[in-house]
Amino acid sequence: MKKIKLSYVYMLALLVIASACKKDEEVPKGEFATGVIVINEGNFGDADGTVGFYDPSAKTATQDIYQKVNNETVSGTFQSIYTFDNKTYIIDQSGHKIVVVEAETFKYIATIDEGLFTPRYMTIANGKGYVSNWGDWGPNWTLPDSYIAVVDLTNFNVIKTINTDDGIEGITTINGQVYAAASYSNKVQVINPQNDAITGGYETPYGPSRFVEDGNGRLWVLCAGSLVKIDIINEKTLYSFEIAGGAKSIAVNGDGANIYYLCTPWNAPAQVFKIDNSATFAPQEALISGDNFYGLGVNPDDETIYVGRNNGADNGTIIRYNAEGTELDNFASGRFPNGFEFRK
Amino acid sequence: MDRCKNKSYRPLLLLLALLYVLGLNVCFAQEQTTQLNEVEITATPIEKFGVGATISTIDSTSIESFKQLTLAQLLSVQSSVYIKQYGAGMLSTISFRGTGASHTSVLWNGMQVGYPFLGQADLSLVPLDFVDEISLVHGSSSARFGTGAIGGIINMQSNAPNKGIRLAVNQSVGSFGTTNSTIQLSKSGERGYLKIGGFYKQSKNNFPYKSSSGKDIGKQENANFFISGAQLSSLLQLTKSSSLAFDVQATHANRNLQSPIGSSASNNQVDKNLWASLKFNHRLKSGSFNVQYGFLFDEINYEGSVTNSNQHRLTAFFDYDLAANLSVEGGVNTNIIQVNTPFYDNEIAQENRTNLFASLLWLPLNKLKLSLNLRQAYVTGYKIPFTPSLGLDFKAHTSSTWQLNLKGQLARGYNVPTLNDRFWMPGGNLNLLPEESVNAEIGFDLRGNENMPFWVKGTTYQLWVDNWILWLPNGSVWSPENKRKVKGVGVELETGFEKELGNVRLKGWLNYAYTKSTNQEALDKYDRTAGKQLPYVPFHNGNITGQARVGKWLVQATGVATGKRFTTTNNKTEVPGYALLNIRVSHDVNLTHWSIQFYVDANNVTNTNYQSIINRAMPGINFLAGAKINFNK
Numbered sequence: 001m002k003k004i005k006l007s008y009v010y011m012l013a014l015l016v017i018a019s020a021c022k023k024d025e026e027v028p029k030g031e032f033a034t035g036v037i038v039i040n041e042g043n044f045g046d047a048d049g050t051v052g053f054y055d056p057s058a059k060t061a062t063q064d065i066y067q068k069v070n071n072e073t074v075s076g077t078f079q080s081i082y083t084f085d086n087k088t089y090i091i092d093q094s095g096h097k098i099v100v101v102e103a104e105t106f107k108y109i110a111t112i113d114e115g116l117f118t119p120r121y122m123t124i125a126n127g128k129g130y131v132s133n134w135g136d137w138g139p140n141w142t143l144p145d146s147y148i149a150v151v152d153l154t155n156f157n158v159i160k161t162i163n164t165d166d167g168i169e170g171i172t173t174i175n176g177q178v179y180a181a182a183s184y185s186n187k188v189q190v191i192n193p194q195n196d197a198i199t200g201g202y203e204t205p206y207g208p209s210r211f212v213e214d215g216n217g218r219l220w221v222l223c224a225g226s227l228v229k230i231d232i233i234n235e236k237t238l239y240s241f242e243i244a245g246g247a248k249s250i251a252v253n254g255d256g257a258n259i260y261y262l263c264t265p266w267n268a269p270a271q272v273f274k275i276d277n278s279a280t281f282a283p284q285e286a287l288i289s290g291d292n293f294y295g296l297g298v299n300p301d302d303e304t305i306y307v308g309r310n311n312g313a314d315n316g317t318i319i320r321y322n323a324e325g326t327e328l329d330n331f332a333s334g335r336f337p338n339g340f341e342f343r344k
Numbered sequence: 345m346d347r348c349k350n351k352s353y354r355p356l357l358l359l360l361a362l363l364y365v366l367g368l369n370v371c372f373a374q375e376q377t378t379q380l381n382e383v384e385i386t387a388t389p390i391e392k393f394g395v396g397a398t399i400s401t402i403d404s405t406s407i408e409s410f411k412q413l414t415l416a417q418l419l420s421v422q423s424s425v426y427i428k429q430y431g432a433g434m435l436s437t438i439s440f441r442g443t444g445a446s447h448t449s450v451l452w453n454g455m456q457v458g459y460p461f462l463g464q465a466d467l468s469l470v471p472l473d474f475v476d477e478i479s480l481v482h483g484s485s486s487a488r489f490g491t492g493a494i495g496g497i498i499n500m501q502s503n504a505p506n507k508g509i510r511l512a513v514n515q516s517v518g519s520f521g522t523t524n525s526t527i528q529l530s531k532s533g534e535r536g537y538l539k540i541g542g543f544y545k546q547s548k549n550n551f552p553y554k555s556s557s558g559k560d561i562g563k564q565e566n567a568n569f570f571i572s573g574a575q576l577s578s579l580l581q582l583t584k585s586s587s588l589a590f591d592v593q594a595t596h597a598n599r600n601l602q603s604p605i606g607s608s609a610s611n612n613q614v615d616k617n618l619w620a621s622l623k624f625n626h627r628l629k630s631g632s633f634n635v636q637y638g639f640l641f642d643e644i645n646y647e648g649s650v651t652n653s654n655q656h657r658l659t660a661f662f663d664y665d666l667a668a669n670l671s672v673e674g675g676v677n678t679n680i681i682q683v684n685t686p687f688y689d690n691e692i693a694q695e696n697r698t699n700l701f702a703s704l705l706w707l708p709l710n711k712l713k714l715s716l717n718l719r720q721a722y723v724t725g726y727k728i729p730f731t732p733s734l735g736l737d738f739k740a741h742t743s744s745t746w747q748l749n750l751k752g753q754l755a756r757g758y759n760v761p762t763l764n765d766r767f768w769m770p771g772g773n774l775n776l777l778p779e780e781s782v783n784a785e786i787g788f789d790l791r792g793n794e795n796m797p798f799w800v801k802g803t804t805y806q807l808w809v810d811n812w813i814l815w816l817p818n819g820s821v822w823s824p825e826n827k828r829k830v831k832g833v834g835v836e837l838e839t840g841f842e843k844e845l846g847n848v849r850l851k852g853w854l855n856y857a858y859t860k861s862t863n864q865e866a867l868d869k870y871d872r873t874a875g876k877q878l879p880y881v882p883f884h885n886g887n888i889t890g891q892a893r894v895g896k897w898l899v900q901a902t903g904v905a906t907g908k909r910f911t912t913t914n915n916k917t918e919v920p921g922y923a924l925l926n927i928r929v930s931h932d933v934n935l936t937h938w939s940i941q942f943y944v945d946a947n948n949v950t951n952t953n954y955q956s957i958i959n960r961a962m963p964g965i966n967f968l969a970g971a972k973i974n975f976n977k
Contacts, residue, residue: 047604047959048911063916072557075606075959094607246820264820267770291868292817309870312816314879315912317870330870335912 030104032065036299036306037088037341040334042077043313047094049078050334051106054318056299061318061331066090066099069106074099080339082122087153088341091131093118098131100156103343115149115158125173126193129153132168132180133161143167143184150196160196164189170210174219174232181208181221188221188230204228205240210249214277215256222250222261227275227282241282244271248293249339253323254300260287262296262307272296272307272325287325297340304328308337390479390499392663393673393703395715396735396753398482398787398803400838403853405891407478409900409928409943412514412524412545412970414571415450415478415498416467421902421926423480424836424857425496426885426909427467429956431602432549432963433569436468441483441807442832442861442881443495447759447779451499453591453621455638456492460653460695461683463492463762469597469615473526473543474575476503482836483805484757484783487717487733490677490699494757494781494809502577502591505530505539508977512541516970518945520963521548521568524970536580536587546570553961554953555605556919564961566610567602571595585627592620604959614645616652631664634675651685653763661701669707676700683763693767697760698722711739723760728778731756745796749789751803757781761824765813771823779826781809787836798841807832807861816867829864830878849893856886863913873913880957882907882921896932901925911958922954941972 035055042049050064050073067073076092076099083089088103097113118134128150135145146168150160167184177199178191188202188211207224214220218238221228224247229239244263248270251260257277264270270293271286288307294316295308303323310316316333391399402422410418416436420427425448426439437445446463449456450470458465472478478500485493514526528541549567554560573595580588595617603609618641626633636659643652661675678698684691701719708714715735721728733755741748759779766772787803812828840853861881866874877883884907891900907921930943945968954962 045604046911046957047606048917072555072559073959075555075604077607092606094604094609096608097606266819267821268819270819310817311867311871311873311914312814314871314873315914315916317872319870332872332914332916334917 030102030106032106032343033104034343036297037081037343038308038318038333038337039078039081039295039339039341040316041079041294041336041338043335044077044094046335047075047077048335049074049076049092051078051081051090052333052337054331056304059329059331061333063332063334065106066101066108070108072108078338079120080122081341082124083341083343084124089122089129091119091122093120093134098122110156112151112156112158115161117145119149120169121171123171123173123178124153125176125178127153128159128193130171130173130178130180130191130193132164132171134167146182146184148178148180148191162191162196162198164198169208170222172211172213174213174217177232179211179219179232181210183207183209183224200235202228202230202235202237204237207247209247212250212252212259213256214252214259216277218277220250220252220259222247227261239280241275243273243282246270249296251296251298253298253303258298258303258323260296260298260305262293264293272305274323274325288321290319294336295338295340297342299342301342301344306340308333308339310336390481392671393488393705393715393717394481394485394735395705395713395737396751397485397755398751398785398801398805398836400480400482400801400855402478402480403889404477405851406889406900407472407475409930411472411475412516412526412543413472414468415470415472415500418472418478419467419498421887421904421924422855422889424838424855424885424887425480426859426880426882426906427956428880429468429960429962431567431957431960432551432564433468433547434567434599434602434960435466437464438467438495438498439881440480440495441805441834442830442859442878443807443809444812444878446492446762447494447781447809449489449492449497451489451497452593452619453623453638454499454636454659455619455621455640455657456490457617457619457640459642459644460655460681461651461685461763463759463765466615469571469595469617470500471543471545471571471573471575471593471595472500473528473541473573474502474539474577474593475500477501482803483753483785483807484755484781485717485733486731486757487701487719487755488703490701490719490721491697491758491760491778494759494779495807502539504537504579505532506976507532509975511975512972514970514972516943516968518968519966520551522546522968524968534581536578538578539576541575542573543575544570544572549602551961551963551966553605553963556953556955556959558953561605561961564602565608566600569597569599571597587625589623589625590621592618594618602960605961606959611647613647614643616643616645617641628664631662633660633662635660649686651683651687653681653683655682656680663703671705673703674701681763683767687764687769688767688772689769693763695724695763695766697724713737717755721758721760723778725766725774726777728760729756729758729780731758744793746790746792750786751789752786753783755783757783761813765824771815771818771821773824776813776824777811777826779809779811779813781807783807797843799839801836801838803836805832805834805836807834827867830861831864832859832861834859834861847894851891851893852889854886854888856884858884871914876913876915877910879911879913880909882909884921896934898928898930898932900928902927917958919955919958922952923950924952924954925949937975937977939974939976941974942970943972944969
């Protein structure tokens with residue numbers, strides 16, 4: 001059974017995409033208002049996901065801040081978190097729930113546990129929450145029942161579901177439109193939050209999973225083995241770069257000039273690449289390479305690169321690098337650190 | 345839901361049983377007049393060449409009382425080893441002397457049982473209905489027990505049934521929709537015995553549970569299970585000096601796997617196990633010759649994905665007393681393992697393991713016993729270290745009132761990688777080395793005589809494990825590697841007494857283990873685990889039992905205390921320690937040929953909220969009541 005569990009971990013390792021990089025305009029007040037939030041997915045089967053906090057000026061790390069504040073663990077497997085309007089949404093894919101806390105204090109507010117099935121990522125548009133859900137597994141590891149749950153943020157109820165293509169994953173809001181990547185297909189889907197209808201989409205290579213928007217308003221889509229640059233104004237795909245396999249995570253620097261992505265190819269060291277937003281070909285040389293990289297984030301303030309590393313199935317380590325890829329230092333994290341949120 | 349599509353072994357089993365019963369009855373019919381001194385049942389007892397090793401036995405009255413429990417349940421309250429339980433009735437593995445789940449060998453009829461593709465047994469699925477004795481050999485002892493004997497071994501043994509015809513029925517009903525039913529029938533005479541039995545245990549397992557901080561969450565869902573099985577144990581005395589013993593046990597378990605707190609997955613697992621042993625024993629003038637054939641079929645069907653194994657075992661050995669103070673044993677054992685699983689290339693893998701072993705017991709002085717055990721194993725595809733062990737036992741004091749023995753042992757152990765470790769696709773590593781250990785220990789055994797029955801046994805040990813296998817990510821593929829070095833240091837203590845006060849018979853005993861088992865090397869510069877305690881190894885673990893018998897009444901109370909356990913090797917997260925109290929009251933009614941025992945168990949009477957594994961809820965206070973009916977003529 002140990003091996004069966006490992007196969008899940010392995011599958012997750014393949015499928016999980018990390019890094020939540022928000023440009024948060026909040027005016028900070030609480031204990032966790034300024035600094036770096038570390039999302040630790042937890043070990044599948046142990047439901048021991050945690051959220052950690054790192055203060056880059058004092059260089060101190062605090063583990064499991066939810067437990068410290070609320071004297072209770074969430075008990076879940078955290079795919080991602082999303083912060084908006086001084087609320088942080090902790091997305092627990094194994095518990096099929098979202099725990100809502102005050103962003104700056106991490107005080108518990110509410111739990112959304114109806115209408116979600118393997119929730120993955122969240123965005124907010126037109127005052128409503130949009131949560132990508134894998135739905136239940138179909139035969140032969142397919143995800144035919146994927147959907148987006150629309151959440152009323154006043155009472156935290158799921159008010160509507162939108163059926164999508166398979167394995168709906170990364171989700172983001174740009175210019176009032178919702179973009180969602182169907183990772184078990186070759187489609188990015190566009191949703192109009194006025195009527196919650198799918199209004200269009202883009203064909204990509206197989207396995208689109210996460211997005212960033214660059215400084216010129218272009219949408220970058222990370223796919224399983226490709227990186228796609230889309231002009232969303234003229235609805236045109238500009239470039240489709242072939243990249244190393246096992247693409248996991250994508251991040252962008254403060255002014256949107258540099259895009260970073262993490263690849264974990266089959267049976268080879270993990271690699272972080274850096275590409276500038278005007279590039280016409282993908283870099284061949286990795287900026288950073290190493291073992292067991294699980295999550296990636298870039299601090300928009302100073303372009304410090306944060307790499308989440310799982311030490312086997314044990315608690316992880318966050319390694320910090322400067323924008324040139326020189327290692328700065330490291331600090332301890334929880335198990336399977338898969339992403340970051342930078343707060344200023 | 346039974347989605348199993350494997351070949352059914354049941355008709356074969358029934359046929360075998362039927363043939364055997366017929367054969368035995370024919371033999372019973374031919375009443376022999378030859379009076380045999382005693383029936384030679386087992387091979388060499390564990391203690392004989394185990395001089396110097398720490399061997400503990402589970403209290404036999406507790407085994408008798410709690411036969412409807414599983415091995416996991418009994419060991420978790422009656423031994424100082426730590427049992428990791430992934431929920432109530434769920435996967436249970438063992439940590440012996442601070443080692444991992446695959447570092448303890450579980451023996452049934454002298455054969456290692458468990459899943460060869462996982463390298464471990466699920467102790468929640470090992471029934472005790474046919475078990476009369478359980479002994480634990482602490483520490484490495486691969487010289488005597490082969491692969492897996494790094495942290496220790498657990499040996500289960502059945503005894504010959506009572507003479508004559510015996511019928512035993514045991515029925516109990518408990519909290520959370522739990523029922524246990526057992527029926528056993530035996531016939532025993534001078535020509536041998538036959539014992540057959542069946543059991544069915546089930547539970548809705550819908551116990552109310554709380555979060556780690558004590559907040560009520562609701563009732564456990566999707567954790568119901570049943571385990572059913574049939575057993576046969578028999579012996580046929582062929583001649584004055586030779587016998588044939590046949591034992592078989594078939595179990596079938598269907599469990600909805602309890603998910604972690606906060607998760608709502610519902611996964612189903614069906615386990616099927618068929619263990620059979622045919623033993624021939626021939627007694628010589630001062631020794632014996634033994635041949636055993638074993639067949640083991642083990643299957644896990646997890647959500648429709650089926651993995652199973654067939655094992656054929658053949659063992660031949662002799663033991664011989666060369667002189668009054670010198671005994672030897674030697675033999676050969678071979679095991680052919682075949683695993684069928686969709687997770688391997690070609691969906692199949694096979695491995696042959698052959699062992700040569702020899703033992704020597706020498707008493708150079710009246711007060712001194714020395715033992716030397718040697719084993720060399722040969723396994724398809726890689727080299728196994730030569731594993732010797734050397735033990736001594738010195739009788740330091742004997743008087744009319746008490747006796748003190750001093751003991752010591754130096755032993756090696758090894759553990760062959762599992763077939764999953766080697767053949768899993770992707771990630772299986774054919775270049776793995778066996779895990780290796782060295783164990784050194786000294787101890788004492790102090791006991792009073794019959795008029796003042798008490799005992800105190802203490803051991804301190806050091807255990808080094810090298811080439812410990814960890815599954816680690818290599819790119820996006822997880823792969824097993826010989827990565828870890830572990831050093832264990834510990835103390836084990838067992839003490840107890842018996843006393844009669846008027847018509848009250850008192851008995852009490854205590855088991856305790858202090859275990860410090862630390863990782864010796866960081867994997868790399870980012871790993872903060874060097875020098876840290878291994879996960880799920882409690883520093884302190886123990887239990888205490890008090891028993892009072894007054895006439896036909898028996899009251900037994902057991903307290904269990906387990907210290908905090910880290911959930912990760914960098915020791916940043918832990919599950920808190922806990923203490924539990926279980927109480928049993930029973931009353932016997934004896935009639936001619938008949939006896940009935942009524943019993944009531946109250947478990948976790950303090951309603952403690954605890955977890956064995958992080959986020960796996962365990963039940964609060966719960967009850968079980970039952971009756972055992974025995975007929976013996």
